[in-house]
Amino acid sequence: MTPVFLFGTLRDAALFEAVAGQPLRAEAATLPGERAARAQDGDWPVLVPGSGAHGLLVRVDDSALARLDFYEAIFDYVRVEVPVETADGPLKAQLWRPASGSSQLDGPDWSLSDWMTEWGDLTRLAAEEIMRRFGKVAPGDMGHVVGMIRSRAQARLDTSRWRRPGHVGASLDLSDVVIEERRHPYDGFFTVEEMRARFRRFDGAGDHLVDRAVFNVADAVTVLPYDPVRDRVLMIEQLRFGALAHGDRSPWLLEPVAGMIDAGEAPEVSARRETQEEAGIDLGDLHFVARYYPSPGGIAQVLYSYIGLADLPDEVTGTGGHPGEGEDILSHLVPFDLAVEMLEGGDMVNAPLVISMQWLIAHHDRLRAAAAG
Incomplete structure (x- = not known):
């Protein structure tokens, strides 16, 4: 059995078991000369000089050690040997450190309880999916x-x-x-x-x-930018492989701006970020359209759709997208009246665009009046 020193998130018993594949049975231990500080880039611990990092000493078999190596390597951590202090005296234990070393020299103490409150549930769920890939893919491919x-x-x-309000239906629930x-x-x-x-x-x-x-998939946001002064919307066009696989002769679809919601990110924040990334536009007021499943019979995903008020002069059109994600996006400015014709004539085949346009038609006069002052 190999002694391992845990100073960070793996002290969470449920996370440790999901990763190592064995229950957390440990004793208190201390890593001299260091302490656990909150990372500058997020809520995880990094070791910096200090009076001693308090943690846990756990003994694992080769199978658990291999699983822990896989999990830590995904985040570019490598295993090293360190001296730790226990109730029975000093011993050598294994510890994971950043492969490139930490440039952080100070920072506030990292709190396991605070991390568990904010990130614990999410990290445990994510770890379950990550560890399904153990033995199937290399950490570097993750x-x-x-x-x-x-x-x-x-x-x-x-x-x-x-939970939906349940004015109709909802007599059965997850327990059924x-x-x-x-x-x-x-x-x-x-x-x-x-x-x-x-x-x-x-x-x-x-x-x-x-x-x-x-x-x-993952939950996502959609935003249809609308300029109530010029009375026009911005749509984007891109190749969609669902339409291509379905045999669509025109798989480049017109859509609102859309993107996945990052972990820990509110939908409204995602909406503004994606609109800037895909169309280079800063939004004003966001108007919530709906929260809905696009196709719940076979797709596990919720969409949050918005109308985003924006200044849309002629020069905002062009190409965009996130280069690292292989996106190639063309934007179009469309007068409101033409957009209505496109909706009624079947030129809009993307569900969030249809839903958002229907909302905009219902609230069009109110938004125009408010913009006119």
Whole structure:
């Protein structure tokens, strides 16, 4: 068994078990000459000079050690040997440090309890998905998907804390479904989840047992920028592989601005960030349109749609997108009356654009009047 010193997030028992695959059974220990400080770039601990970092000493087998190495390597940490102090005296233990070393020399003490309150649930959920890939992919191939995994975890948490008002229906809830088996035949940037579930019938006569597959994405925002003074909207155009795979002869679709919600990010913040990234536009007031599932029969995703008031002069059109994500986006300014014709004539085939335009039509006169003063 290998002694391992834990000073940070892995002191959370549930997270440790999800990563190491064994329960956390540990004793108190101290790493002399250092302390755990809050990282300058986020809420995780880094070791800086100090009077001693208090933590836990856990002994793990080779299997757990390999799992811990995989998890830490994803974040560019490497394992080193360090001297620690225990109740039984000093000993050598394993510890993970940043591969490039830490340039941080000081900072406030990092708090495990504060981290657990703000990030614990999300990190545990994300770790479950990350560790499904252990033994299947190299840690170096995980960097481009970790953000999406955390966004998916955030989406699941947000949805678990939300419930529709239930003016009609909603007599059955999660307790009326038993998931008997889960499988994950594909884990990539997106994931596919197969499940066997048993759920209660509406007529009360027994239950149904079904096999279903779900495409897991992450929650996202959409924004249709609207200039109430010039009375026009901005739409973007880009190639959509769903339409391409479906045989659409025009798979370049007109859409509102859209993007995934990052972990820990409010939808309104995502809306403003994505509009700047995709169209180079700073938004004024945001008007909430709806929170909805785009296709709940087979896609696990919630969309938050907005109308964003903006100044849209002629020169705002052009190309854009996030280069690191392979985006190639062309923006278009469309007069409101033409946009209405496009909606009625079937030129809009993107659901968030249809929904957002319908909201804008219903509130058009009010927004115009408010802009006129």
